[in-house]
Amino acid sequence: xxxxxxxxxxxxxxxxxxxxxxxxxxxxxxxxxxxxxxxxxxxxxxxxxxxxxxxxxxxxxxxxxxxxxxxxxxxxxxxxxxxxxxxxxxxxxxxxxxxxxxxxxxxxxxxxxxxxxxxxxxxxxxxxxxxxxxxxxxxxxxxxxxxxxxxxxxxxxxxxxxxxxxxxxxxxxxxxxxxxxxxxxxxxxxxxxxxxxxxxxxxxxxxxxxxxxxxxxxxxxxxxxxxxxxxxxxxxxxxxxxxxxxxxxxxxxxxxxxxxxxxxxxxxxxxxxxxxxxxxxxxxxxxxxxxxxxxxxxxxxxxxxxxxxxxxxxxxxxxxxxxxxxxxxxxxxxxxxxxxxxxxxxxxxxxxxxxxxxxxxxxxxxxxxxxxxxxxxxxxxxxxxxxxxxxxxxxxxxxxxxxxxxxxxxxxxxxxxxxxxxxxxxxxxxxxxxxx
Numbered sequence: 001x002x003x004x005x006x007x008x009x010x011x012x013x014x015x016x017x018x019x020x021x022x023x024x025x026x027x028x029x030x031x032x033x034x035x036x037x038x039x040x041x042x043x044x045x046x047x048x049x050x051x052x053x054x055x056x057x058x059x060x061x062x063x064x065x066x067x068x069x070x071x072x073x074x075x076x077x078x079x080x081x082x083x084x085x086x087x088x089x090x091x092x093x094x095x096x097x098x099x100x101x102x103x104x105x106x107x108x109x110x111x112x113x114x115x116x117x118x119x120x121x122x123x124x125x126x127x128x129x130x131x132x133x134x135x136x137x138x139x140x141x142x143x144x145x146x147x148x149x150x151x152x153x154x155x156x157x158x159x160x161x162x163x164x165x166x167x168x169x170x171x172x173x174x175x176x177x178x179x180x181x182x183x184x185x186x187x188x189x190x191x192x193x194x195x196x197x198x199x200x201x202x203x204x205x206x207x208x209x210x211x212x213x214x215x216x217x218x219x220x221x222x223x224x225x226x227x228x229x230x231x232x233x234x235x236x237x238x239x240x241x242x243x244x245x246x247x248x249x250x251x252x253x254x255x256x257x258x259x260x261x262x263x264x265x266x267x268x269x270x271x272x273x274x275x276x277x278x279x280x281x282x283x284x285x286x287x288x289x290x291x292x293x294x295x296x297x298x299x300x301x302x303x304x305x306x307x308x309x310x311x312x313x314x315x316x317x318x319x320x321x322x323x324x325x326x327x328x329x330x331x332x333x334x335x336x337x338x339x340x341x342x343x344x345x346x347x348x349x350x351x352x353x354x355x356x357x358x359x360x361x362x363x364x365x366x367x368x369x370x371x372x373x374x375x376x377x378x379x380x381x382x383x384x385x386x387x388x389x390x391x392x393x394x395x396x397x398x399x400x401x402x403x404x405x406x407x408x409x410x411x412x413x414x415x416x417x418x419x420x421x422x423x424x425x426x427x428x429x430x431x432x433x434x435x436x
Contacts, residue, residue, distance in 0.1 A: 052431050088125065088133045089348045094138070136277070167201065201247075238271070260281060375416070
């Protein structure tokens with residue numbers, strides 16, 4: 001273990017103790033806000049009093065109302081712009097490395113060590129203003145354990161929806177044995193996430209459901225980071241994709257599809273997935289299917305930031321075959337968003353954090369705006385749209401009575417300058433102040 005990793009692990013344990021001992025949220029809290037975007041897409045409210053009781057929003061009233069008695073805590077955000085807690089629809093909490101270092105980490109860290117890393121990365125994400133995340137890939141179950149601990153109130157962290165292990169055909173993008181020698185490959189099959197043929201793919205879905213998956217993720221195409229020289233096109237047959245999606249729906253689970261190539265995007269959409277992650281290559285037929293499907297597009301544009309930063313630090317951070325795909329990905333980033341957004345395809349915010357850096361999730365906003373969204377639309381993508389995609393609109397995505405008190409604040413106006421969201425100065429998660 002390197003000195004930096006040992007320090008991080010020690011700091012995480014110490015922070016865990018502090019957060020675990022943090023007192024429960026006050027029974028009633030009043031927030032005096034300067035401006036409030038309570039429902040992204042609607043007009044901004046002026047001076048507002050938000051009342052929170054037992055972790056839920058009770059009311060939003062115009063003006064700054066006095067506390068009814070001295071026992072009610074008042075939080076002064078009169079100089080701030082208040083929004084709903086943000087949602088990142090695509091993260092990988094167990095890692096903040098990449099390339100060869102990430103591959104090595106995957107076979108040297110125990111699930112317990114990964115759980116501490118997941119919590120550390122989760123807290124970075126939460127402090128950046130993201131109160132809900134969807135973790136798309138959890139082979140060892142570390143994030144599922146973290147999800148449950150947060151849900152039960154044992155520790156602080158973002159609300160987590162988890163996919164368990166992502167489903168792939170053998171030699172596909174999510175086959176964890178890629179890049180290792182033949183005699184080691186069987187050790188990477190324990191997750192049961194690789195499948196071949198429709199019936200085997202039904203088994204793989206049922207296994208992830210049994211493990212506790214909230215959502216199912218499949219890979220219909222190759223991936224930028226996967227160690228196989230088979231390109232980024234379709235790597236799954238239609239009957240396999242159909243079987244995965246149908247089985248997930250049988251168990252009431254939404255489905256996210258990793259897909260870069262147009263042919264793989266198309267079979268995922270035709271199978272009935274709820275979202276396309278990355279969606280890098282399009283053709284006219286695929287665009288037509290995308291528009292008709294109603295599926296969300298999760299662009300994950302800020303992956304390129306992680307690639308660029310790691311390559312600048314170490315030009316040999318990635319294997320040559322992976323580096324070639326990275327260079328291609330950097331050059332094509334944003335092109336699909338420029339095509340799909342004007343056609344009305346719904347956009348949900350997702351970063352692929354873990355490829356990019358945790359805690360830097362808001363970098364995605366700047367890229368969304370660069371490639372065609374207005375600041376309001378970018379915020380909608382990270383609130384109401386993402387909540388709808390994740391199936392949590394009843395508790396998250398807006399600031400309305402009865403919903404979870406997931407509240408953030410920034411200095412300045414993000415509708416005038418989206419980069420303001422990179423510096424969140426107040427975070428409340430489920431009624432508990434995390435950052436002020």
